[in-house]
Amino acid sequence: MxxxxxxxxxxxxxxxxxxxAFNTSNLEITQAIVEAAEETKSPVIIQVSEGGLKYAGIETISSIVRTMAEKASVPVALHLDHGTDFNTVMKCLRNGWTSVMMDASKLPLEENIKVTKTVVEIAHGMGVSVEAEIGKIGGTEDNITVDEREAAMTDPEEALKFAKETGIDYLAIAIGTAHGPYKGEPKLDFDRLKKIKEMLNIPLVLHGASGVPEEAIKKAVSLGINKINIDTDIRQAFARRLRELIEKDSEVYDPRKILGPCKDAMKEVIKQKMILFGAAGKA
Known part of the structure; x- marks a missing residue:
């Protein structure tokens, strides 16, 4: 549903x-996400980045996700991941998204508040939920790059002000994660997370969770993280299985015989994440 x-x-x-919250940009990834959710009886958020929209086409990917979501036996939300462009957010609202992220985190706090508040007013008027971000997540995702050395942790007082003045539904916070593969083991600021959760008392979002150790994920969840974004782990599972298939049979040419096993590899990773996050059986 x-x-x-x-x-x-x-x-x-x-x-x-x-x-x-798993990123998709085509049919097979979407199938893997929905099948994993149904098999583990997990609620799930299927999200599309601005790069994913450009690759698949906003109407096409909307139709794929919405069709599968409406037939699914578990709750599914269609979310815009890192919407940095106001017009793109509006297009998603017009094309059936049920959740959007307005990411104006590169702007000064007051400007971020102003832009995000406008999106909240419009989206809420359409019955759509809104995520925003304060602080900067390190690394690179699509067209968003933050130097890891300059990545700023979320300030709890600023987060409280931001949440109150914008009326957002959930907030992405920077506590030490990064987009893309990690060069070493990430160190999360759990004290900061605990303080923000206690002050805001709303769902909090962890970006850049691919590659974060399981114990760190479990602790983050116990301290108030309620939405965890995963993209890189899925892509890597796809790529590993694809290489194995081609190495085993260089003459294979049927897309179904190539993409089918790749979909199954992605699904297994997604199922493991759902269980780790504590969402299995919660649908």
């Missing part, structure tokens, strides 16, 4: 688990 983001995350916030 297709639902809003806050319908899924309100329950996670109340019961103390996290919902996986």
């Amino acid at each position: 297709l639902v809003t983001g806050i319908e899924i995350l309100k329950k996670a916030h109340k019961e103390g688990y996290a919902v996986g």
Whole structure:
């Protein structure tokens, strides 16, 4: 069933688990996400980045996700990941997204508040949930790059001001994660996370979670993370299986015989994440 983001995350916030938000840009990834959610009986958020929209086409990817979500036996939300462009956010609202992220985190705080508040007013008027970001997540994702040395942690007082003045439904915070593969083991600022959760008392989002050790993920969830973004782990599972197939049979040419096993590899990774996050059985 297709639902809003806050319908899924309100329950996670109340019961103390996290919902996986998995990026898609085509049919096979979407199939892997929905099948994994149904097999583990997990609520799930399927998200598309601006790069994913450009690759697949906004109407096409909307149709794929919405069709599968409406037939799914578990709650599914369609989310815009890192919407940095106001017009792109509006296009997603017009094309059936049930959750959007307005990422104006590169702007000064007051400007971020102003832009995000406008999106919240419009989206809420359409019954759509809104995520925003304060602080900067390190690394690179699509067209967003933050030097890891300059990545700023989220300030709890600023986060409280931001949440109150914008009316957002959930907030992405910077506590030491990064987009893309890690060069070493990430060190998360759990004290900062705990303080922000206690002050805001809303669902919190962890970006750049691919590659974060399982114990760190579990602790983050126990301290109030309710939405965890995963993209790189899925891409790597796809690439590994693809290489294995080609090495085993260089003459294979049927896309179904190539993409089918790759989909299954992605699905297994997604199922593992759903179980790790505590979402399995929560649908």
